[in-house]
Amino acid sequence: MAREDISSMKERIAYLEEKAREVRFHIIDMIYVAQSGHPGGSLSAADIMTALYFDFLRVDPRNPRWPERDRMILSKGHTCPVLYACLAMRGYFPMETLHTLRKFESILQGHPIIKTPGVDMTTGSLGHGLSVGLGMALEGKLRRKDYRVYVMLGDGEINEGHVWEAAMAASKFKTDNLTVFVDRNRLQMDGCCDDVMPMGNIDGKFSAFGWETFHIDGHDMEAIVTAVEAARKVTGTPAVVIADTIKGKGISYMEDRFEWHGKCPSEDQYACALQEIRGER
Amino acid sequence: MKAIPTKAKNPTRRAFSERMVEYGHLDQDFVVFEADIGYSTFSYLFGDEFPDRYFNMGIAEGNMVSAAAGMAADGRTVIASSYGVFITMRALESVRTYVCYPNLNIKFLSSHGGITAAIDGVTHQATEDIANMTTLPNMKVFVPADTVAARKLFDAAVTTPGPVFVRLMRDPLFDIYEEGDDFVPGGSRVVREGKDITIVTYGDILFQALEAADMLVEEGIEAEVIDMYSVKPFDRETLLASLAKTGALLVAENHQKRNGLGYELSNFCLKQKPVAFDNLGLDDTFAESGAYYKLLEKYGISKHWIVKTAHLLIGKK
Numbered sequence: 001m002a003r004e005d006i007s008s009m010k011e012r013i014a015y016l017e018e019k020a021r022e023v024r025f026h027i028i029d030m031i032y033v034a035q036s037g038h039p040g041g042s043l044s045a046a047d048i049m050t051a052l053y054f055d056f057l058r059v060d061p062r063n064p065r066w067p068e069r070d071r072m073i074l075s076k077g078h079t080c081p082v083l084y085a086c087l088a089m090r091g092y093f094p095m096e097t098l099h100t101l102r103k104f105e106s107i108l109q110g111h112p113i114i115k116t117p118g119v120d121m122t123t124g125s126l127g128h129g130l131s132v133g134l135g136m137a138l139e140g141k142l143r144r145k146d147y148r149v150y151v152m153l154g155d156g157e158i159n160e161g162h163v164w165e166a167a168m169a170a171s172k173f174k175t176d177n178l179t180v181f182v183d184r185n186r187l188q189m190d191g192c193c194d195d196v197m198p199m200g201n202i203d204g205k206f207s208a209f210g211w212e213t214f215h216i217d218g219h220d221m222e223a224i225v226t227a228v229e230a231a232r233k234v235t236g237t238p239a240v241v242i243a244d245t246i247k248g249k250g251i252s253y254m255e256d257r258f259e260w261h262g263k264c265p266s267e268d269q270y271a272c273a274l275q276e277i278r279g280e281r
Numbered sequence: 282m283k284a285i286p287t288k289a290k291n292p293t294r295r296a297f298s299e300r301m302v303e304y305g306h307l308d309q310d311f312v313v314f315e316a317d318i319g320y321s322t323f324s325y326l327f328g329d330e331f332p333d334r335y336f337n338m339g340i341a342e343g344n345m346v347s348a349a350a351g352m353a354a355d356g357r358t359v360i361a362s363s364y365g366v367f368i369t370m371r372a373l374e375s376v377r378t379y380v381c382y383p384n385l386n387i388k389f390l391s392s393h394g395g396i397t398a399a400i401d402g403v404t405h406q407a408t409e410d411i412a413n414m415t416t417l418p419n420m421k422v423f424v425p426a427d428t429v430a431a432r433k434l435f436d437a438a439v440t441t442p443g444p445v446f447v448r449l450m451r452d453p454l455f456d457i458y459e460e461g462d463d464f465v466p467g468g469s470r471v472v473r474e475g476k477d478i479t480i481v482t483y484g485d486i487l488f489q490a491l492e493a494a495d496m497l498v499e500e501g502i503e504a505e506v507i508d509m510y511s512v513k514p515f516d517r518e519t520l521l522a523s524l525a526k527t528g529a530l531l532v533a534e535n536h537q538k539r540n541g542l543g544y545e546l547s548n549f550c551l552k553q554k555p556v557a558f559d560n561l562g563l564d565d566t567f568a569e570s571g572a573y574y575k576l577l578e579k580y581g582i583s584k585h586w587i588v589k590t591a592h593l594l595i596g597k598k
Contacts, residue, residue, distance in 0.1 A: 114383040121354055122383045125374055128347040135351020165344035
């Protein structure tokens with residue numbers, strides 16, 4: 001189905017689910033070719049990123065720095081395979097570029113850089129993306145532009161105090177053009193979030209900072225679409241969507257396993273993953 | 282240069298901020314970020330004049346710099362204001378990865394450079410700021426020695442593409458320059474000509490160097506004094522021309538010796554023009570609270586140390 005032919009919510013969701021499947025294929029494929037990368041968090045964020053790039057974002061891949069464009073900051077920059085897949089599929093650069101991930105002189109660096117077409121800001125050292133998004137939201141307000149800014153945070157990443165400095169400031173400046181996602185996959189590099197650094201009630205924390213909060217299943221496409229639409233309607237405060245997700249979602253042997261944070265599949269595992277994504281297993 | 286330097290009414294931090302307000306009328310586009318010390322950096326003057334272009338981020342320098350990066354991502358110029366210790370250490374990763382790496386137009390108004398935050402003590406003395414900032418690719422570093430230079434270097438900072446760090450001082454310095462004197466990126470000023478030794482310095486220590494040069498004259502030594510106000514990039518041509526004359530280089534700075542301008546220039550000289558060399562600065566130590574002049578004496582950066590070291594260097598030529 002082509003994007004233009006969508007007439008119902010059901011078709012819209014089906015279209016996005018198919019796109020998410022393609023995104024997952026490219027994530028695994030590019031990491032396998034690179035023999036390096038972060039599959040777990042790329043897969044947990046894949047459905048939300050797909051909804052953004054194939055439904056919500058007002059962007060022009062032929063004019064990546066279009067001043068009126070919506071901005072998307074992948075604060076959990078190590079999961080850039082999901083971003084690169086979306087950008088290639090939207091036509092920012094050729095699909096074969098995905099096979100240059102992490103390679104010498106590639107535009108697809110190990111963590112995103114602003115020079116890559118479609119990447120709005122360099123990210124990778126955790127905790128800064130919300131601040132950057134805040135700055136872009138303030139820029140939009142000051143220039144009286146109607147673009148929106150989206151930021152994707154990891155739930156391990158929000159250990160960083162920097163995130164909460166930005167949360168405070170976004171509330172102060174009433175940046176209602178800012179929508180943030182927390183990819184709540186409950187795993188970080190060294191293990192379970194609750195063991196490494198329990199964040200407790202994340203909704204309550206943002207709420208206490210003055211944010212409007214939403215909580216969804218981050219793999220339910222209809223819930224994602226509904227939450228983004230609701231978040232965009234919030235006025236006077238920034239909005240956050242806490243999305244319960246599964247690290248490694250879509251590949252059975254990766255799901256909910258922290259060791260797949262930054263590991264490359266073997267040849268057999270790669271073949272198995274592709275079969276699962278195609279729905280053959 | 283003025284005939285007889287006199288103590289200024291205002292510190293360079295205030296002169297810089299006052300120029301920022303004037304410039305704010307000429308250029309409607311740049312904005313200012315502050316981290317709750319606006320009444321100390323004098324950035325509040327800009328906030329009073331242009332409230333819509335002034336963003337107080339509270340006591341959160343890391344967020345201030347990363348948010349400034351977001352605002353600057355599509356080309357806008359942002360001035361980010363705080364003390365040197367906070368910009369160059371607490372917010373260092375933001376400065377490196379989110380400002381210098383994407384090469385954004387962010388200009389740092391960095392007050393309380395060196396031990397001029399004297400009585401505040403070590404927590405507020407930025408004595409490693411030049412080392413941290415000059416190490417970062419794309420970053421330029423300017424240090425005005427008086428209020429005229431501070432105003433001119435504001436203009437240079439906002440008209441130079443990419444990140445610029447401007448080190449300013451807490452206390453008033455001596456007026457050295459005339460209104461018509463020029464200050465450009467990569468430039469320097471030969472404030473006093475001489476043939477026996479080259480003294481290179483920047484910021485508040487320029488006055489110490491000039492006083493030292495006066496004392497050396499009485500002993501028959503003609504020192505050339507260069508104000509290397511553009512610490513990065515520095516003026517190689519002027520330095521080489523001076524060293525060709527004098528054959529001796531003394532660098533004095535209100536900073537750690539290690540990785541300051543002295544280290545930079547000694548490295549340069551080893552490759553380009555080996556000469557008798559020494560440098561003055563904090564010798565791998567922290568300073569302390571106390572009167573500015575007492576600290577300069579104790580930590581070996583005063584005019585007396587410059588004179589003493591100049592003698593030793595000339596003997597080594």
